[in-house]
Amino acid sequence: MQAREIKPGIYWVGGIDWNLRNFHGYSTDKGSTYNAYLIVDEKIALIDTVKANLTQELISRIRKVVDPARIDYVISNHIEMDHSGALPAIMELTPHATLVTSPNGDKGLHAHYPKEACRWKFKVVQQGDTISLGKRTLQFLPIPMVHWPDSMLTYVPEEKLLMPNDAFGQHLASEFLFDDEIGCSIVREQAAKYYANIVLPYSKSVQTLLTQIQKMKIEFDMIAPSHGVVIRKNVKELVSLYNKWSTHQSDNKVLILYDTMWNSTEKMAETIQLAVEEMNIPCCRTSLTTTHISDVITRVMESRYIFIGSPTLNNQVLPTMASMLSYMQGLRPRNKIGFVFGSYGWGGQAPKLIEESLRALGWELPLPPMAIKYIPTEESLDELRTQVTKILTGAK
Numbered sequence: 001m002q003a004r005e006i007k008p009g010i011y012w013v014g015g016i017d018w019n020l021r022n023f024h025g026y027s028t029d030k031g032s033t034y035n036a037y038l039i040v041d042e043k044i045a046l047i048d049t050v051k052a053n054l055t056q057e058l059i060s061r062i063r064k065v066v067d068p069a070r071i072d073y074v075i076s077n078h079i080e081m082d083h084s085g086a087l088p089a090i091m092e093l094t095p096h097a098t099l100v101t102s103p104n105g106d107k108g109l110h111a112h113y114p115k116e117a118c119r120w121k122f123k124v125v126q127q128g129d130t131i132s133l134g135k136r137t138l139q140f141l142p143i144p145m146v147h148w149p150d151s152m153l154t155y156v157p158e159e160k161l162l163m164p165n166d167a168f169g170q171h172l173a174s175e176f177l178f179d180d181e182i183g184c185s186i187v188r189e190q191a192a193k194y195y196a197n198i199v200l201p202y203s204k205s206v207q208t209l210l211t212q213i214q215k216m217k218i219e220f221d222m223i224a225p226s227h228g229v230v231i232r233k234n235v236k237e238l239v240s241l242y243n244k245w246s247t248h249q250s251d252n253k254v255l256i257l258y259d260t261m262w263n264s265t266e267k268m269a270e271t272i273q274l275a276v277e278e279m280n281i282p283c284c285r286t287s288l289t290t291t292h293i294s295d296v297i298t299r300v301m302e303s304r305y306i307f308i309g310s311p312t313l314n315n316q317v318l319p320t321m322a323s324m325l326s327y328m329q330g331l332r333p334r335n336k337i338g339f340v341f342g343s344y345g346w347g348g349q350a351p352k353l354i355e356e357s358l359r360a361l362g363w364e365l366p367l368p369p370m371a372i373k374y375i376p377t378e379e380s381l382d383e384l385r386t387q388v389t390k391i392l393t394g395a396k
């Protein structure tokens with residue numbers, strides 16, 4: 001893709017990482033992009049850079065629009081290396097440019113690029129600081145912990161353009177640039193997966209951001225994030241979803257999440273599924289053997305009821321379940337109603353371990369775990385159906 005204009009005189013010049021399949025544990029099956037934007041006015045500003053491996057892609061796109069040496073400001077909204085990796089090369093090509101960043105960005109860039117940063121001309125900005133480019137203004141709003149302490153949002157009021165870096169992103173590589181070009185359902189799906197895997201633990205900070213946007217009466221009709229496509233059609237819908245996800249609201253549906261050794265726990269999961277379906281409540285039964293934890297966590301975020309099952313192996317949960325529970329402890333999905341189940345041969349510790357993990361997350365667990373020895377009998381499955389119905393009676 002060439003440099004593309006997203007607003008008059010404002011160009012996408014980022015990099016597309018078509019082959020990215022793992023973003024520190026997040027299965028990025030659709031690749032990703034690292035978006036950078038070039039604003040050409042009386043002064044020229046580059047907003048963010050890209051991961052180091054795509055430096056030449058970024059430079060070549062900038063060159064299609066302007067000579068990089070003419071850039072006056074390089075804005076570093078976020079120091080994480082997927083956005084700052086190309087910074088040393090860019091600063092070499094822009095000898096008179098000022099590097100604009102938040103106070104934490106200043107510290108972070110010096111720590112990441114100690115040799116180079118001592119030669120860069122920094123301008124540290126605080127909330128409400130502005131830089132005039134001529135017809136347009138850059139306004140800065142630090143948004144700590146969306147995603148790192150240094151994260152910052154750049155806003156161009158004259159263009160109603162929000163550039164919030166990681167916020168509102170999607171790991172989605174595409175030949176299309178806008179949400180309405182690629183199709184809004186895939187953007188919604190990938191924005192949810194991105195939120196669940198990256199942003200969820202920082203939901204309080206997202207709430208602070210949304211409140212600030214309202215208080216400061218920031219008007220925008222386009223969101224240009226640092227990953228995925230630019231949002232111009234479904235701006236309100238995405239903001240509303242961020243409000244929903246960051247306040248831990250979910251849909252009245254059930255996720256049955258399990259792994260199995262000799263199909264006894266799976267038999268329990270199937271029984272739960274039938275019981276839920278009989279109550280006409282939407283339900284998804286997901287095996288950890290077949291579904292990656294980064295897809296599972298998206299379903300966890302969007303479901304109110306999470307029923308979790310594992311047999312006991314060597315006094316523990318199965319390794320797939322251990323990995324899932326550990327991932328959830330980090331991402332901290334809230335406001336869930338849980339139920340734990342599993343089969344066992346003798347020790348039977350797994351359900352208790354899962355229960356402890358869910359209690360640590362603050363989930364509501366209306367009933368104790370249900371463990372079945374060796375092979376489920378019709379009577380034990382009847383009991384399981386009864387338990388499930390009890391929990392879900394309030395869900396109808």
Ligand code: FEO
Nearest residue numbers: 080082147148166
């Ligand atoms: Fe896309 Fe926090 O980096």
